Amino acid sequence: MNNQLGQSLAAKRIVVAGAGFAGLSFVLAFDQLWAKSTLNRPEVLLLEEDNRDKSIHKYPYTLCINGASSDDGLAVIQQLGLLDEVRKHSTLNDGDIRVWSENWKWLSSINPSAYGNLPAATMRVAREDLKRILVEKIEQTKTVIKWNSACTSAEHLSNGQIRVSVSGCESHEGMNTSMLDCDVLVAADGANSCIRACFRPNDMTTQYAGATQIGGISFFPEGVPKPVNQDFSLQMSSGEGVCCIYHPLNSKRIDWALSTVGPELKSKTSFSPEKLTALKQEALETASMFQEPFKSIVNATIPGTAFIRPAKEKPAFPHDTRLRGVFFIGEANHILNSFELLGANLALGDGWDLAEQLFCNASLDAVAASYDRLSIPRFQRAFDFSHERINFGHCKGGKWLFYKHGMAAQRALKKVH
Numbered sequence: 054m055n056n057q058l059g060q061s062l063a064a065k066r067i068v069v070a071g072a073g074f075a076g077l078s079f080v081l082a083f084d085q086l087w088a089k090s091t092l093n094r095p096e097v098l099l100l101e102e103d104n105r106d107k108s109i110h111k112y113p114y115t116l117c118i119n120g121a122s123s124d125d126g127l128a129v130i131q132q133l134g135l136l137d138e139v140r141k142h143s144t145l146n147d148g149d150i151r152v153w154s155e156n157w158k159w160l161s162s163i164n165p166s167a168y169g170n171l172p173a174a175t176m177r178v179a180r181e182d183l184k185r186i187l188v189e190k191i192e193q194t195k196t197v198i199k200w201n202s203a204c205t206s207a208e209h210l211s212n213g214q215i216r217v218s219v220s221g222c223e224s225h226e227g228m229n230t231s232m233l234d235c236d237v238l239v240a241a242d243g244a245n246s247c248i249r250a251c252f253r254p255n256d257m258t259t260q261y262a263g264a265t266q267i268g269g270i271s272f273f274p275e276g277v278p279k280p281v282n283q284d285f286s287l288q289m290s291s292g293e294g295v296c297c298i299y300h301p302l303n304s305k306r307i308d309w310a311l312s313t314v315g316p317e318l319k320s321k322t323s324f325s326p327e328k329l330t331a332l333k334q335e336a337l338e339t340a341s342m343f344q345e346p347f348k349s350i351v352n353a354t355i356p357g358t359a360f361i362r363p364a365k366e367k368p369a370f371p372h373d374t375r376l377r378g379v380f381f382i383g384e385a386n387h388i389l390n391s392f393e394l395l396g397a398n399l400a401l402g403d404g405w406d407l408a409e410q411l412f413c414n415a416s417l418d419a420v421a422a423s424y425d426r427l428s429i430p431r432f433q434r435a436f437d438f439s440h441e442r443i444n445f446g447h448c449k450g451g452k453w454l455f456y457k458h459g460m461a462a463q464r465a466l467k468k469v470h
């Protein structure tokens with residue numbers, strides 16, 4: 054890197070708030086890109102409010118990291134040189150999305166293919182494995198990760214720098230707060246971003262996307278039943294506005310989420326045994342038209358995994374000049390609703406793109422503009438697709454007939470080819 058910005062950033066300080074997929078991807082990409090430069094490397098400090106162990110292990114779910122386009126998470130993992138390592142801990146999947154009728158008649162399929170030389174259109178990997186691989190890689194670089202360090206506020210200083218307040222529990226006396234001044238602040242602190250609250254206080258609410266899911270993870274010691282044991286599936290009613298998404302996590306566990314369009318229900322993840330029975334009963338009554346193995350899947354729900362999940366979202370925002378030097382990536386910027394689980398893919402892409410734009414542009418304003426040109430359309434495509442899925446999955450009456458005929462035409466075309 055030999056541009057003006059690179060020279061002005063040399064030997065300065067970049068603070069990254071949040072060691073989620075966005076923050077980890079940014080730090081690794083930045084390190085990799087800077088290694089090509091002869092300039093003095095800026096100091097990069099990654100601050101994470103959790104401790105290392107909690108940060109890696111706290112959410113035991115499986116991620117689909119896609120590889121169907123250059124914008125997907127697998128392409129970033131490849132650019133970071135981690136594809137082989139991630140591959141060892143993952144299962145490959147062709148990324149098919151199958152649409153089924155209430156009595157399991159195949160209605161339609163989306164069959165993405167792998168981009169370039171990526172090994173698959175989708176890879177399934179435990180969140181904790183992917184996080185551990187990224188963290189271990191950073192630990193081999195010069196980036197300092199400060200665990201147990203929460204950013205509590207941030208503000209611009211008159212000299213153009215940004216002051217970040219950091220609260221940590223590293224002292225023997227308990228919590229202590231310190232100030233860090235930096236030249237670039239990367240806000241990667243997730244959906245409830247504290248940095249966003251400081252710079253965009255009126256942008257802290259999520260919107261309801263119109264549908265609420267109830268569901269959980271079901272366990273089958275003899276294996277997940279067919280036909281939902283392999284691919285991501287969507288089961289639709291015949292115009293009654295009910296749909297269920299099935300997402301096999303491994304050969305014995307499947308995530309299911311049944312939804313209807315209607316008023317927002319309160320989000321809930323903790324159920325007493327009686328409340329869990331009532332939730333399962335509600336699912337069976339709402340989707341009484343769905344045939345086996347729907348009932349078995351609902352009945353096999355593992356206590357502690359059940360949820361009521363209103364689809365909440367927040368559109369992406371551009372970086373205006375008032376944010377100078379402060380960049381929002383991943384869910385600190387934009388939140389997808391739960392009908393399109395692509396947030397980790399987007400976060401990885403954001404991290405890579407921001408690091409690259411810091412290398413390709415001559416000013417922070419130019420970085421902001423060119424980063425927005427990459428990140429916002431990527432989010433918008435996923436956002437639009439999630440709404441198409443909500444409209445399609447819950448269609449009623451004439452709209453259902455329209456889709457039904459469209460899917461029949463697609464099946465006929467597939468037979469011809």
Ligand SMILES: Cc1cc2nc3c(=O)[nH]c(=O)nc-3n(C[C@H](O)[C@H](O)[C@H](O)COP(=O)(O)OP(=O)(O)OC[C@H]3O[C@@H](n4cnc5c(N)ncnc54)[C@H](O)[C@@H]3O)c2cc1C
Nearest residue numbers: 071073074075102117203204242243383384395396397398
């Ligand atoms: C059940 C489930 C399944 C999912 N499946 C998929 C999937 O298959 N594919 C996919 O692409 N996405 C999936 N997602 C979404 C994906 O996990 C998220 O979109 C993604 O983790 C967002 O990454 P992020 O880095 O933006 O934010 P986060 O992962 O939320 O990271 C933010 C980090 O910042 C830290 N932090 C927060 N506040 C502070 C602070 N003040 N100071 C310092 N640190 C702070 C947090 O501890 C955290 O480590 C799924 C989500 C769920 C819940």
